[in-house]
Amino acid sequence: MRTIGLEEHFVTPELEGYGASAAAIIQPDKWREASRRLLDITDERLTEMDAAGLDVQVLSLNAPGIQAEQDAGTAVTRAKAVNDLLAGVVENHPDRFAGFAALPLQDPKAAASELERAVSELGMRGALVNAHTQGRYLDDPELRVVWERAEGLDVPLYLHPANGVDAPHVIQGHPELIGPMWSWGTDTASHFMRLVFGGVFDDFPNAKLLLGHMGEGLPFVMWRMDSRWEYHNHHGVELARGNPSEYLRHNLYITTSGVCSAPPLLCSLLALGPERILFGTDYPFEDMATATEFLRSAPISEADRAKIAHGNAERLLRL
Numbered sequence: 455m456r457t458i459g460l461e462e463h464f465v466t467p468e469l470e471g472y473g474a475s476a477a478a479i480i481q482p483d484k485w486r487e488a489s490r491r492l493l494d495i496t497d498e499r500l501t502e503m504d505a506a507g508l509d510v511q512v513l514s515l516n517a518p519g520i521q522a523e524q525d526a527g528t529a530v531t532r533a534k535a536v537n538d539l540l541a542g543v544v545e546n547h548p549d550r551f552a553g554f555a556a557l558p559l560q561d562p563k564a565a566a567s568e569l570e571r572a573v574s575e576l577g578m579r580g581a582l583v584n585a586h587t588q589g590r591y592l593d594d595p596e597l598r599v600v601w602e603r604a605e606g607l608d609v610p611l612y613l614h615p616a617n618g619v620d621a622p623h624v625i626q627g628h629p630e631l632i633g634p635m636w637s638w639g640t641d642t643a644s645h646f647m648r649l650v651f652g653g654v655f656d657d658f659p660n661a662k663l664l665l666g667h668m669g670e671g672l673p674f675v676m677w678r679m680d681s682r683w684e685y686h687n688h689h690g691v692e693l694a695r696g697n698p699s700e701y702l703r704h705n706l707y708i709t710t711s712g713v714c715s716a717p718p719l720l721c722s723l724l725a726l727g728p729e730r731i732l733f734g735t736d737y738p739f740e741d742m743a744t745a746t747e748f749l750r751s752a753p754i755s756e757a758d759r760a761k762i763a764h765g766n767a768e769r770l771l772r773l
């Protein structure tokens with residue numbers, strides 16, 4: 455079965471330094487191995503893809519990527535350079551790779567222009583954003599220009615985790631909880647809620663957001679969101695669609711990246727429906743073959759399996 459992965463990371467030697475904050479939270483030998491694989495875009499990666507039965511990787515720069523750059527001008531230059539490089543990789547292997555662009559959100563207008571260039575001229579399928587950009591989240595009014603462009607181009611933004619500005623108060627003093635094991639998921643789910651309640655999807659009703667890691671837990675809490683929103687003090691905030699779950703149904707797509715477990719997959723299928731779930735591995739941080747084997751053997755219908763493996767990606771990303 456054709457299989458397309460949506461959370462498939464790489465890095466270049468020039469941009470490797472941005473990964474320092476992630477390196478600090480991973481065991482050193484594991485990080486060394488991941489770094490080697492991140493830098494290898496087309497050699498061992500293709501061999502592994504063949505062995506795992508992964509036909510296409512939609513490549514993205516590893517976290518935190520360009521978001522970690524403090525200088526806006528440098529972010530613009532480097533985002534363009536890495537998008538050009540990625541386009542070259544895809545051009546050389548059009549049946550094996552596609553790409554999500556990196557965006558220099560430090561300069562919102564330049565980021566919108568780069569998204570347009572990346573999609574229209576370089577053939578990117580959307581963009582991947584790693585959490586915040588120097589403390590700025592995607593509901594920031596200045597970033598509406600990026601959403602407007604994404605909606606106009608009809609491409610998704612993939613919101614990927616990274617370290618937060620600070621540790622949330624409740625886990626301060628617990629550095630072992632910072633990272634993909636815990637805080638990245640809760641931070642990214644909260645970021646999604648900021649987009650909903652910050653009006654992004656009311657302003658851009660056809661905007662499409664991708665979340666990895668089986669939706670960062672959101673499918674599990676959908677019912678409670680609606681029930682408690684009806685009960686809450688709204689503090690003057692209203693949602694055009696009424697219930698928060700409507701935004702999960704209309705604007706959200708999730709990937710299976712980094713989650714090879716049937717219960718959250720079945721929950722997501724029931725909560726969001728089979729059209730909204732796409733396959734991803736989170737390579738090189740997870741094992742590609744474990745992920746494809748999970749997809750092949752998951753207790754779901756063959757029709758749903760085909761949608762998750764390739765059908766939804768073909769539609770959403772025009773692959």
Ligand code: GRE
Binds near residue numbers: 476480
């Ligand atoms: C990930 O993308 O899941 C990831 C990183 C960096 C370190 C660990 C990790 O981007 O799981």
Ligand code: ZN
Binds near residue numbers: 463614
């Ligand atoms: Zn990832």
